Amino acid sequence: MRARAGTDTPSDEAEQRWISVVFLQGDDADEVLDLIELEGSAAAITHLSAWDDGDETTDAALVNGYVYDEVPWTTTDRVELDDRAGYALTYNRPFGYVSLLRRFAAEPEPALVAPARALAEPWFSASIRLGTPGPGAMTR
Secondary structure: EEEOOOOOOOOOOOEEEEEEEEEEEHHHHHHHHHHHHHOOHHHHHHHHHHHOOHHHHHHHHHHHHHEOOOOOOOOOOEEEEOOOOOEEEEEEEEOOOOEEEEEOOOOOOOOOOOOOOOOOOOOOOOOOOOOOOOOOOOOO
């Protein structure tokens, strides 16, 4: 596990994405912040990972826009990276919040294949003049 102080830049790879698993503040966060002080960040990551419901969490993050190119953090945050489990824990005791994010391998959008072009019927031809009835046109 790697720790980052607020003055350091988390060493995330540019191509990886992160999704939010859970964000807690207030009394809920205080419980996790106390756990960090008593048992360490690994215990907090294990505790918070219970909120990770796999694909359901991923889908919710994608729908709600909680997907990040880098782990979001401020200069007063502490960031703990668990490379083995693919989690990042961000916490801030003075502001009373904790956040758990999970590494996400975004699948590239499938390339759009241009549909085959249909050959124009003769009545679409540029050689037909307006006012001239085409094939199948009703005449009086």
